[in-house]
Amino acid sequence: MNLRMSAGPHFVARESTQTLMLDVLIALIPTTAAGVYLFGLRAAWVLAVSVISAVLAEFVWQKLARKPVRVNDLSAAVTGLILGLNMPAEVPLWLPAIGSIIAILLVKQLFGGIGQNFMNPAMLARGIMLVSWPAQMTVYTLPMRVLGSTSVVPSPDAVSAATALIRPSAYNPYDLLVGNIPGTVGEVCKLAIIIGFLYMLFVGTISWHIPVTFVGSVALLSWILGSDPWMAILSGGVLFGAVFMATDYVTNPLLKVGHIIFGIGCGIIVVVIRKFGGYPEGVTFAILLMNTVTPLIDRWTKRRVYGTVKKHG
């Protein structure tokens, strides 16, 4: 008889990296569909280029570095898709390609591959691109098509416009909610993001702590500082960032208390950058900054190990 000896625990969970990433991809379907509908075929090209180059970059690196090829865990595809959704539809197509390569090689693989990166790969790649090619990364256009009847005039010729954050009052709440506004491919349709959030919450991919505290603190702080809290949430990238990027397992704290600190910290930095900084939006930098303090949060919120004595008890 061939008995295999192994250390406990002996439970086999259904979850693997692959199934978790698949759930994230499913949650991104509404956002992706809405983005492609609103911004047309051009948006689909941007997303395709970013996903394919992310997967290729991971595959080629793992082959060249003689590491086990783990493209099947879908994490590179998720990174590529989130990065593509973070770009305006009218970017030149070399940008998503370079962005995905930066995300996978520089941010993820150089630090040891999946689970070892200290910043969210898509987020840091977007930050680097925003600083490097500010003109190309902020060419926002009005949607080609609109959802429902609205006062916004759709423009098939890609009329460039400022991000809705500059003057959110120009759009009514319905347009802000369904995404009839200029912005990046993924951030505009808030309704689709909320559907994705509810799906991930339902299947247990993420917990509510980070997204709710993140969005809540943005709303509260904007209200305190005298702007419309609904506009603050619905006009920029807060929802997309809070649901899909701040919740990255690798780069946020371990415990629920840590999640709440993380979310509130992100919210405060976003509002501070929007109100007092040079950039109209601060979600990218907020999440990156909180990524870097994640180890500190983990240290502050460390639970006492059962059976040990408190230091100052």
Add this chain to the structure above:
Amino acid sequence: MGKKQTMRGVFINGVLNENPVFRLVLGVCPILAATTSATNGLGMGVAATFVLLGSNIVISLLRNFIPAKVRIPAYIVVISTFVTVVQMLIQAFVPSLYDALGIFIPLIVVNCIILARAEAFAGKNSVLHSAADGLGMGLGFTLALILIGMVREIIGNGSVFGLDILGPTFQPMLIAIMAPGGFILFGLILGIVNSIVSKIAKRSAGKGVKA
């Protein structure tokens, strides 16, 4: 310094085996600040080499007169004298470089490489050896700065020594000539150079075993 080194050995040691940038990782502040272009890297390298050569010679000459307890202040006085000379020379003859490097010229005074060589080498060795060490370390520093400056200038500006080489269609990656890009590219270049060096060392060690 257990065994007597040849002057040629001391010189080559500074450029290769103990390259201040890639092997000792000293003076990271000027490395990051002065490598926004190959020209700036060259300028900073030459200025630091001049100071290093001068301070190494003078400190070596005075090594038997400086009391051990106050040697650091004494070294700093010697070094800052040479830095002041360099600063005035650059300001007078290359004002554009003076504007580009700004505060980082006077800051050569606190450059770790210079004080480290004074402490570790010039205070214990003869004048000629100290001069060779200063020249070698300075050359190693300069070559490294030019290499990093070239990479950052190509990526961030599409040019080398101010000459446009990638044409007007190239969209420069601005972050390369900003501080965060400096950190990232310095780290990457450091890693690449050291992996090449260790590979060469392994190969030559293997040959030694066979022979």
